[in-house]
Amino acid sequence: MAGKKYNTPLIDDLEKGPWPSFVTEMKKAAKNNEMANDALGHLEKCYSTKRGYWKHGGIVGVLGYGGGVIGRYSEIGDEFPGVAHFHTVRINQPSGFFYNSKALREICDIWDKYGSGLTNVHGSTGDLVLLGTKTEALEPIFAEYSSRGWDLGGSGSALRTPSCCVGPGRCEWSNYDTLDLTYALTQEFQDELHRPTFSYKFKIKSSGCACDCVAALARADLSIIGTWKGDIKIDQAEVKNYAKKMDINAEVVNMCPTQCMSYDGKELKINNAECNRCMHCITRMTKALRPSGERGATLCMGSKAPIVVGSLLSWVIVPFIKLEPPYTELKELIRKIWDWWDENGKPRERIGEVIEIKGMRSFLEAIGVPPQPQQIKEPRKDPFMFYTDADIEGFKAKEAEEKKTGKYKF
Amino acid sequence: MEKEELKNKIYAFCEAAKGKKKLKEKDIIKGVSEAESVPGDEVKKALREMIDVGKLMYSYGGGASSVEIPSEEYLREKGLIK
Numbered sequence: 001m002a003g004k005k006y007n008t009p010l011i012d013d014l015e016k017g018p019w020p021s022f023v024t025e026m027k028k029a030a031k032n033n034e035m036a037n038d039a040l041g042h043l044e045k046c047y048s049t050k051r052g053y054w055k056h057g058g059i060v061g062v063l064g065y066g067g068g069v070i071g072r073y074s075e076i077g078d079e080f081p082g083v084a085h086f087h088t089v090r091i092n093q094p095s096g097f098f099y100n101s102k103a104l105r106e107i108c109d110i111w112d113k114y115g116s117g118l119t120n121v122h123g124s125t126g127d128l129v130l131l132g133t134k135t136e137a138l139e140p141i142f143a144e145y146s147s148r149g150w151d152l153g154g155s156g157s158a159l160r161t162p163s164c165c166v167g168p169g170r171c172e173w174s175n176y177d178t179l180d181l182t183y184a185l186t187q188e189f190q191d192e193l194h195r196p197t198f199s200y201k202f203k204i205k206s207s208g209c210a211c212d213c214v215a216a217l218a219r220a221d222l223s224i225i226g227t228w229k230g231d232i233k234i235d236q237a238e239v240k241n242y243a244k245k246m247d248i249n250a251e252v253v254n255m256c257p258t259q260c261m262s263y264d265g266k267e268l269k270i271n272n273a274e275c276n277r278c279m280h281c282i283t284r285m286t287k288a289l290r291p292s293g294e295r296g297a298t299l300c301m302g303s304k305a306p307i308v309v310g311s312l313l314s315w316v317i318v319p320f321i322k323l324e325p326p327y328t329e330l331k332e333l334i335r336k337i338w339d340w341w342d343e344n345g346k347p348r349e350r351i352g353e354v355i356e357i358k359g360m361r362s363f364l365e366a367i368g369v370p371p372q373p374q375q376i377k378e379p380r381k382d383p384f385m386f387y388t389d390a391d392i393e394g395f396k397a398k399e400a401e402e403k404k405t406g407k408y409k410f
Numbered sequence: 411m412e413k414e415e416l417k418n419k420i421y422a423f424c425e426a427a428k429g430k431k432k433l434k435e436k437d438i439i440k441g442v443s444e445a446e447s448v449p450g451d452e453v454k455k456a457l458r459e460m461i462d463v464g465k466l467m468y469s470y471g472g473g474a475s476s477v478e479i480p481s482e483e484y485l486r487e488k489g490l491i492k
Binding site: 057058059061063064065066067070071135136139155156157158195196197199200307342347348 | 432434435436458461462463464467468469470471472473474475478480481484487488489
């Protein structure tokens, strides 16, 4: 394989500084791989002409699957033949991104054989993203990975590969088994993952607590955020230890979003009825504070980046749900959510947008979730109240009855 | 309806939309189910069998996935024709 054949002054600039550089890594790959080498030259040309030359989409994929491969072609493939086809392959990552070195070596060896050798581990979807291969290599790549137990991830108008935080694998604060849930949902919804049937993409991300290490609340159509029902237990002796090294009032009490805490220099108190389980105090004083009581999750719905309408954050739909195998209640709810979206969504409308258009009321009615005060859209705004025509008729009838009996009061 | 006949109906449905409308999988299931008075699940099953053998294929464009009749180029690439 030839050494550097492109002069790349602009992208060379991205190697400066103390941080890791993707250009440096691409150059390493380019020593052994013509596709990676041409990708370098192509990128330099994009920078120097201030144009992207990539075309996206089309009919690439493996037989029977509607996702997992994202077709990319270069408009200037004649000049850079190594990147004339430069398809992306998404491999479904294990829950919580746990691998051993054997697994990683296996993935990279296959990729070196058929692709550019360049990877993005992990992509923002959570998948192992393998960057750059040719159309004719797709079936052999799939055959090699699937024979070793790997599968493609989601793309297009389908369920995207569910992802989660490390959960109980490495974190004591996880309120449910994010790893097991993600695996269970991935297995349950294989059809929805590999065969695009939706109006647009649908992402499920699971975080074990409100620290939300996978940023589910901002990225997932269904954000599953771990929470608990009991009080925050306080170890006052440990609070005293923290007081020696930090300003508890400034760093914890005054930062509490619901102002449910107080500290008089001797004792920390929490009004648990006002606590919204944001995790801030617990992460600042891990030895002194600890959740207690029943564990589960809050289900939030509808976050997305801006495309049809602006970006949205997820919105609480189920304040508390127990999450234990086989997760039947959650799976049934997800299917009801998809049915409503399918009935009401237009192409390229994410579910959050459809809820904005059709209203949370019609959404909640369709999925059979009752309206609850926790379903506020934004903090410190009134909960919205639902009154159906039948409710109003009932109120009127009751009012008329009370007027008759003299019980009616303004 | 026999499965092969149903598959022919599905294929004809896709052929009629070719170049006019990008069909989602559910458009086909709904359309053929209504037109032929066949349960949606049967249409879905037949449709997926057709996709699995390359009679139809998934495509992607403009941010959305669709089901199409495959091009010769695609069939050749998959080794389904010479």
